Amino acid sequence: DAGITQSPRHKVTETGTPVTLRCHQTENHRYMYWYRQDPGHGLRLIHYSYGVKDTDKGEVSDGYSVSRSKTEDFLLTLESATSSQTSVYFCAISEFAGGPTGELFFGEGSRLTVL
Amino acid sequence: LAKTTQPISMDSYEGQEVNITCSHNNIATNDYITWYQQFPSQGPRFIIQGYKTKVTNEVASLFIPADRKSSTLSLPRVSLSDTAVYYCLVGDAGPSNDYKLSFGAGTTVTVRA
Numbered sequence A: 001d002a003g004i005t006q007s008p009r010h011k012v013t014e015t016g017t018p019v020t021l022r023c024h025q026t027e028n029h030r031y032m033y034w035y036r037q038d039p040g041h042g043l044r045l046i047h048y049s050y051g052v053k054d055t056d057k058g059e060v061s062d063g064y065s066v067s068r069s070k071t072e073d074f075l076l077t078l079e080s081a082t083s084s085q086t087s088v089y090f091c092a093i094s095e096f097a098g099g100p101t102g103e104l105f106f107g108e109g110s111r112l113t114v115l
Numbered sequence B: 001l002a003k004t005t006q007p008i009s010m011d012s013y014e015g016q017e018v019n020i021t022c023s024h025n026n027i028a029t030n031d032y033i034t035w036y037q038q039f040p041s042q043g044p045r046f047i048i049q050g051y052k053t054k055v056t057n058e059v060a061s062l063f064i065p066a067d068r069k070s071s072t073l074s075l076p077r078v079s080l081s082d083t084a085v086y087y088c089l090v091g092d093a094g095p096s097n098d099y100k101l102s103f104g105a106g107t108t109v110t111v112r113a
Helices: none
Strands: A004-007 A010-013 A019-025 A031-038 A042-051 A054-057 A065-070 A073-078 A087-094 A110-114 B009-013 B018-023 B032-038 B045-050 B053-056 B061-064 B070-075 B084-091 B107-112
Touching: A004 A087, A010 A019, A019 A031, A019 A087, A019 A110, A031 A073, A042 A065, A042 A073, A042 B084, A054 A065, A073 A087, B009 B018, B018 B084, B018 B107, B032 B061, B045 B053, B045 B061, B045 B070, B070 B084
Parallel strands: A010 A110, B009 B107
Antiparallel strands: A004 A019, A019 A073, A031 A042, A031 A087, A042 A054, A065 A073, A087 A110, B018 B070, B032 B045, B032 B084, B053 B061, B061 B070, B084 B107
């Protein structure tokens, strides 16, 4: 299995508080992604990174920010959590961009509940 | 990003073959077609990928017609453990060498005894 660790795995917080989820990889892969998964919506891309300090928005980026100061860590921050951000968050990594070598490897997910 | 359309759910019985068709009418020349499988409480995992014709591995087969506007994932002789959500993705690196994929809702396959 790919070396991907998400932390925390479970978190309960209150509306308006800041939350940071961490994704740590030991594979030295260039690309990292944050997805959220909600019933009926599958996985939706929040933000992704194609290198250190290189990030871009996905389809549901409002209310989220990311940072990648080193290859192995990709942080997802909710500046002021809302109940609509209650979800399961998955981090993924890939070594290459697409094609036959662009396989995504996923972490085990972080379940966030915003009360 | 190329948009994909696949059935929301499919039911099957153990030992049967399951075929899931995905439509991707606006697939680009450089796009590959990739399928992922997700079990409850786990992240998705790669099953198979192809560009054209047929690809087979130990888990599944992927059939892609010449026009590449659709693809069919075939799971032979399914078992209860094949109950999962299956996602069809189409994409490749963008002009800035970025690479982003969204999975959509996927197809929930339920295998019954």
